[in-house]
Amino acid sequence: MILKRILPFVLGTLVVSSCGKRSKTHVITDFSQPVFDTLVPYEKPLIPYGVALFKVQGSVNDTIAIRFLGLDRKYMGSFSDDLKMEYYGMIPVAFLFDPLQATEGEVRVEFEIQ
Numbered sequence: 001m002i003l004k005r006i007l008p009f010v011l012g013t014l015v016v017s018s019c020g021k022r023s024k025t026h027v028i029t030d031f032s033q034p035v036f037d038t039l040v041p042y043e044k045p046l047i048p049y050g051v052a053l054f055k056v057q058g059s060v061n062d063t064i065a066i067r068f069l070g071l072d073r074k075y076m077g078s079f080s081d082d083l084k085m086e087y088y089g090m091i092p093v094a095f096l097f098d099p100l101q102a103t104e105g106e107v108r109v110e111f112e113i114q
Helices: 001-020
Strands: 024-030 035-040 051-068 071-086 093-099 105-114
Touching: 024 035, 024 093, 035 105, 093 105
Parallel strands: none
Antiparallel strands: 024 105, 035 093, 051 071, 051 093, 051 105
């Protein structure tokens, strides 16, 4: 009986919380060229945007560079990094992976706006 009352609330919360959310994941193993991607925000989301999330982890044989939302970071060897930044929509969020001197490895990148 209680489940019947709670279920619509839980489902409604899930639907509303996922509205406007955009995310992408890349697993990069080809270091022969840069990888560029963009998250384009919804024009009129039900809930305003407020945060941009970025997670990266991997292992490379030399230095790589990653740019996310205008922030530049360099990594080498084994690494893991999480960033949470303020984001209010309106502009696309660009992601750029530049292999620089690295020639092999594996990098997993997840980025999201919500």
